[in-house]
Amino acid sequence: xxxxxxxxxxxxxxLMLLAAPAWAQRGNWFPGSNLRDSHEVRAAFQSLVAASDAxxxxxxxxxxxxxxxxxxxxxxxxxxxxxxxxDPVVCRFRDGxxxxxxxxxxxxxxxxAMLKVEATGLKTVDWSDDEHGPAVGQLLATASPGDLxxxxxxxxxxxxxxxxxxxxxxxxxxxxxxxxxxxxxSRSPAEQAGLKVDDLIVQLNDKPVDDSxxxxxxxxxxxPGDVVHxxxxxxxxxxNITATLKxxxxxxxxxxxxxxxxxxxxxxxxxxxxxxxIQHDTVLxxxxxxxxxxxxxxxxxxxxxxxxxxxxSYAAPADKVRKLLADLESGRLAPxxxxxxxKQAMTTGTSSPADKQIExxxxxxxxxxxxxxxDDKKAAS
Amino acid sequence: MKTxxxxxxxxxxxxxxxxxxxxxxxxxxxxxxxxxxxxAAPQAITASASSTVPASAAPAEGSGKSTAAKPLVTIxxxxxxxxxxxxxxxxxxxxxxxxxxxxxxxxxxGGAFGSGVxxxxxxxxxxxxxxxGRPGRDANIIFPDGKRVYAKTLGVxxxxxxxxxKITEEGKYPFVELGHSGDLKLGQWCVTLGHxxxxxxxxxxxxxxxxxxxxxxxxxxxxxxxxxxxxxGPLLDTSGRLIGIHSRISDGITDNYHVPIDTYRDTWDxxxxxxxxxxxxxxxxxxxxxxxxxxxxxxxxxxxxxxxxDVFPDTPADDAGLARDDIIVSFNGVSITSLESLQTQIAxxxxxxEITLSILRGDDKKEIKIKLARRE
Numbered sequence: 189x190x191x192x193x194x195x196x197x198x199x200x201x202x203l204m205l206l207a208a209p210a211w212a213q214r215g216n217w218f219p220g221s222n223l224r225d226s227h228e229v230r231a232a233f234q235s236l237v238a239a240s241d242a243x244x245x246x247x248x249x250x251x252x253x254x255x256x257x258x259x260x261x262x263x264x265x266x267x268x269x270x271x272x273x274x275d276p277v278v279c280r281f282r283d284g285x286x287x288x289x290x291x292x293x294x295x296x297x298x299x300x301a302m303l304k305v306e307a308t309g310l311k312t313v314d315w316s317d318d319e320h321g322p323a324v325g326q327l328l329a330t331a332s333p334g335d336l337x338x339x340x341x342x343x344x345x346x347x348x349x350x351x352x353x354x355x356x357x358x359x360x361x362x363x364x365x366x367x368x369x370x371x372x373x374s375r376s377p378a379e380q381a382g383l384k385v386d387d388l389i390v391q392l393n394d395k396p397v398d399d400s401x402x403x404x405x406x407x408x409x410x411x412p413g414d415v416v417h418x419x420x421x422x423x424x425x426x427x428n429i430t431a432t433l434k435x436x437x438x439x440x441x442x443x444x445x446x447x448x449x450x451x452x453x454x455x456x457x458x459x460x461x462x463x464x465x466i467q468h469d470t471v472l473x474x475x476x477x478x479x480x481x482x483x484x485x486x487x488x489x490x491x492x493x494x495x496x497x498x499x500x501s502y503a504a505p506a507d508k509v510r511k512l513l514a515d516l517e518s519g520r521l522a523p524x525x526x527x528x529x530x531k532q533a534m535t536t537g538t539s540s541p542a543d544k545q546i547e548x549x550x551x552x553x554x555x556x557x558x559x560x561x562x563d564d565k566k567a568a569s
Numbered sequence: 570m571k572t573x574x575x576x577x578x579x580x581x582x583x584x585x586x587x588x589x590x591x592x593x594x595x596x597x598x599x600x601x602x603x604x605x606x607x608x609a610a611p612q613a614i615t616a617s618a619s620s621t622v623p624a625s626a627a628p629a630e631g632s633g634k635s636t637a638a639k640p641l642v643t644i645x646x647x648x649x650x651x652x653x654x655x656x657x658x659x660x661x662x663x664x665x666x667x668x669x670x671x672x673x674x675x676x677x678x679g680g681a682f683g684s685g686v687x688x689x690x691x692x693x694x695x696x697x698x699x700x701x702g703r704p705g706r707d708a709n710i711i712f713p714d715g716k717r718v719y720a721k722t723l724g725v726x727x728x729x730x731x732x733x734x735k736i737t738e739e740g741k742y743p744f745v746e747l748g749h750s751g752d753l754k755l756g757q758w759c760v761t762l763g764h765x766x767x768x769x770x771x772x773x774x775x776x777x778x779x780x781x782x783x784x785x786x787x788x789x790x791x792x793x794x795x796x797x798x799x800x801x802g803p804l805l806d807t808s809g810r811l812i813g814i815h816s817r818i819s820d821g822i823t824d825n826y827h828v829p830i831d832t833y834r835d836t837w838d839x840x841x842x843x844x845x846x847x848x849x850x851x852x853x854x855x856x857x858x859x860x861x862x863x864x865x866x867x868x869x870x871x872x873x874x875x876x877x878x879d880v881f882p883d884t885p886a887d888d889a890g891l892a893r894d895d896i897i898v899s900f901n902g903v904s905i906t907s908l909e910s911l912q913t914q915i916a917x918x919x920x921x922x923e924i925t926l927s928i929l930r931g932d933d934k935k936e937i938k939i940k941l942a943r944r945e
Contacts, residue, residue, distance in 0.1 A: 225792075344775045451824075452820070500765070
């Protein structure tokens with residue numbers, strides 16, 4: 189008991205010491221603000237990002253600031269991040285003009301969309317020709333439709349692929365032999381698909397499975413969003429069941445790592461499974477993706493495609509994006525499904541991940557709502 | 570895995586979170602953990618600490634490493650005004666990264682993962698206290714290229730969250746020089762390295778850059794973002810000298826806390842001797858083996874109690890069948906209304922005591938008997 193009290197007191201003392209007085213003399217810095225992104229530092233980038241700022245638009249979806257867009261063709265071609273879009277899409281230019289946009293191309297690999305607006309004579313971004321991409325430690329600025337970059341950062345690691353996240357069905361097995369369901373998590377894909385405790389899984393996507401460990405591995409190899417077909421043995425019946433996998437953190441199952449990554453701001457929903465990214469440490473909001481990333485030569489080295497964690501943001505490398513442009517503009521890659529947010533809203537009437545993120549962003553802009561607070565009571569026993 | 574947060578409240582110990590995350594994956598997928606570190610050559614590193622401390626890493630002023638290349642780039646203006654100023658800052662960041670990356674390692678101890686940094690050619694490693702845990706443990710060290718060597722934990726100061734290890738395989742290892750945390754200036758540029766989220770093949774130590782937000786005797790605050798897995802990784806000045814070790818974070822993006830290097834200098838001999846001291850939750854106490862959360866949280870309407878958020882494998886809680894999302898409502902008949910009230914009850918017990926928990930699992934109420942183990 190004594191020890192516990194001392195522990196709590198230590199914690200409170202630490203919090204107070206770290207949280208209060210140190211910044212009184214800080215001058216241009218106050219708690220919660222990022223000194224690296226101070227006005228002075230961003231101002232030093234002003235001349236470098238000026239051309240890119242002029243080629244950056246705010247993409248407004250259903251009346252909300254959804255993402256940024258990068259002008260890649262002077263007659264109205266704009267690249268942005270696909271998964272944050274929903275109907276109707278409007279581009280707001282630096283001069284205040286607002287033009288309706290059509291989604292004419294979609295690249296699932298980089299989660300990029302091509303927008304088309306009716307305009308001519310637009311300023312376009314100045315791409316970097318460096319085929320190696322930026323080196324580790326290079327300073328980068330994220331352009332904005334304003335006068336200063338939104339934020340700055342450095343390249344964290346050499347260009348790399350980002351693997352998918354494991355798919356999640358939301359069941360637990362009894363032991364390690366037969367895939368017989370012992371437990372079904374609430375609000376999980378398994379529950380929504382109608383799986384029941386004691387169901388014995390016989391087939392996954394028409395292939396027999398007889399070991400629970402093997403089944404878990406197969407599910408984890410799928411991506412969130414993948415649809416899986418199960419044949420289950422329920423007493424006398426054999427049933428066909430279809431489930432759409434999710435991310436395990438979508439329904440309150442966030443791992444500690446996920447929870448920590450969300451300390452410090454909202455993350456992009458689609459932040460995994462990219463063939464190649466520039467990983468940098470710029471602190472962005474999900475709504476700040478889609479815009480150009482500029483190096484100290486003033487050239488665009490990539491397009492931000494995800495706020496992926498507390499320490500990381502991702503950009504699609506310029507050379508990879510440029511290779512996609514013609515196809516994205518051609519109409520051959522036009523998205524066949526309704527926009528992500530729109531689809532969910534139409535078919536289920538429930539809020540989609542995109543909706544959730546917009547709500548989160550709204551909350552971030554103001555005072556964090558009480559129920560969004562990180563788990564300050566969380567500790568192990 | 571007997572881990573728990575070292576820092577209750579909003580401060581998250583970085584190592585433990587990763588451990589928990591990894592373990593919850595293991596729980597589902599029944600993947601076998603790291604290779605057994607027991608195969609490490611058992612090599613006691615205890616006695617005559619001072620003499621075993623390499624000159625380059627000793628807290629003495631003359632480091633004896635004057636052969637190290639002089640810093641090529643010095644930032645004279647912390648607040649840049651021109652593109653040339655930015656280029657200087659960029660060059661300095663890259664120079665620090667080049668020195669720090671080869672010496673930044675991943676540390677696996679008993680299935681938990683953290684980071685560390687080598688500070689002497691013969692393999693002394695500085696890390697966070699909560700990565701070390703206690704002296705004399707076997708550790709597996711992972712270099713940026715994936716190469717692995719064995720190490721033993723030495724000392725730990727749980728008050729400061731400082732810790733030390735020594736690689737037990739002879740060799741010449743890349744290392745960084747020690748700097749001074751007492752000299753740091755507000756707004757000074759700095760870089761961090763580490764393995765956020767754990768070690769990934771094909772992802773070398775991850776660089777982040779930022780500025781010193783404040784310095785105190787017990788913590789350096791920066792806007793270099795860190796997260797679980799970074800624990801124990803290096804905070805370097807732009808000359809590539811070690812000025813701090815990653816320790817913990819809190820809610821804000823600027824709440825990144827590092828153990829000042831000066832405390833390692835001040836307590837070098839004790840750490841190198843394998844001494845453990847300080848800390849409110851020393852090993853040896855009773856252990857249940859879960860992470861918990863007071864419920865209801867704001868906006869929720871569940872029964873009051875302590876909700877189980879993680880059950881660690883091979884702990885009493887795991888053996889007794891306690892499961893995630895169970896809500897603990899009483900402990901030996903005493904009502905539990907919060908995480909703290911559960912901790913209070915556990916702290917009153919002795920190792921080996923059998924206790925009875927009343928839990929809610931969905932709508933079912935259950936009683937579970939659990940024999941408490943020793944906290945490692």
